[in-house]
Amino acid sequence: MILLLAPFAMFAVLAVLGVVYQRVGARRDQKRFTAMGRWVTIGGGCRLFVREQGAGGPSVIFESGIAATNLNWFHIQEHVAQFAHTASYDRSGLGWSSPASSVRTPGNIATELHAMLRSxxxxxxxxxxxxxxxxxxxxxxxxxxxxxxxxxxxxxxMRCEEWPPLDPSKQSQIDRGVKLTAYAVPIARVGLARLAVTSLLCRSGLVCGKLAGAAGEGGKHVLGRVREEVGKMPPETWPMVAAHWSRPSYYVGMSSHVGAVPQTVREMMDAEPIHGIPVTILTPAKSSPLCQERLARIGDNVQQIIAPASAHWIHLDEPDLVIESIRGMVMSTIPEALPVSV
Incomplete structure (x- = not known):
């Protein structure tokens, strides 16, 4: 009987050690990586983590992709801060911010962003x-x-016409994303996610490679995509990215964002055009340009620029193009207050 119970006892011990490893690492990460920003309370006990740089001009506010944090703008923000005040932040449920208390739709998030800026x-x-x-x-x-x-x-x-309910064929992709993130939560709680991403981003990658190999071709494909995209970010951000991806709350937040995509599309598919505000749209050459009808549905003063060497992550593929587009927008508002070049 003792011999039969030994494997279960060993598993329990490893699980407890994993939980301790994760909690100690999470506390250490928060102390190491949050000094560059601050938390802003927006009500209901919710706090958003904000990172500010620069001064002058209209404030440039960065909003990240669906499961990304303020780190996605790290390089861009450093450069834009040379000619304007900037602020990037982590939405509720992501990064160092509090868990989300509402559905992750643009309307709810815009309300939280406005409250954060005011506070x-x-x-x-x-x-x-x-x-x-x-x-x-x-x-x-x-x-x-x-x-x-x-x-x-x-x-x-994001183009609403490419996602459910306008394109029901993508519902399986959303369902798969929600399921995978649900699996990732307990994995992160026992420290395995920390072990994998720390290996990938901060060490040799040997452990992560073995875990991905054990998951089959799908695991190897995901690992390759992660290496490619994160590799475009500044190396100093890699340990911070690893800290976020080690946290169970990150996967909970990702799931809530991905699962709300159909509600997001319903909210925005018939949104009225923006009037009187200049809009610049950067479109990757690897995607079809937006036609004039779709541009007009976004706003009445819209300019589209094609990013010739980019895929979806233009700010990582062609950061200079994004920086110059922001500079042009800022200069158009207060040209007399900005230097010709920096």
């Missing part, structure tokens, strides 16, 4: 910069608070 003392006018899903959030913000927005830069914004 943080970041005064309008704003130039809003949004990538992918974040493009829908900044559109909704501009429609709700038009008097506070002086310009918008959309970096390959």
């Amino acid at each position: 943080a003392g970041i005064e309008p006018p704003y130039v809003l910069v949004g990538h992918s899903f974040g493009g829908l959030v900044v559109r909704r913000f501009a429609l709700t608070y038009p008097e506070e927005v002086c310009g918008i830069v959309l970096v390959d914004p």
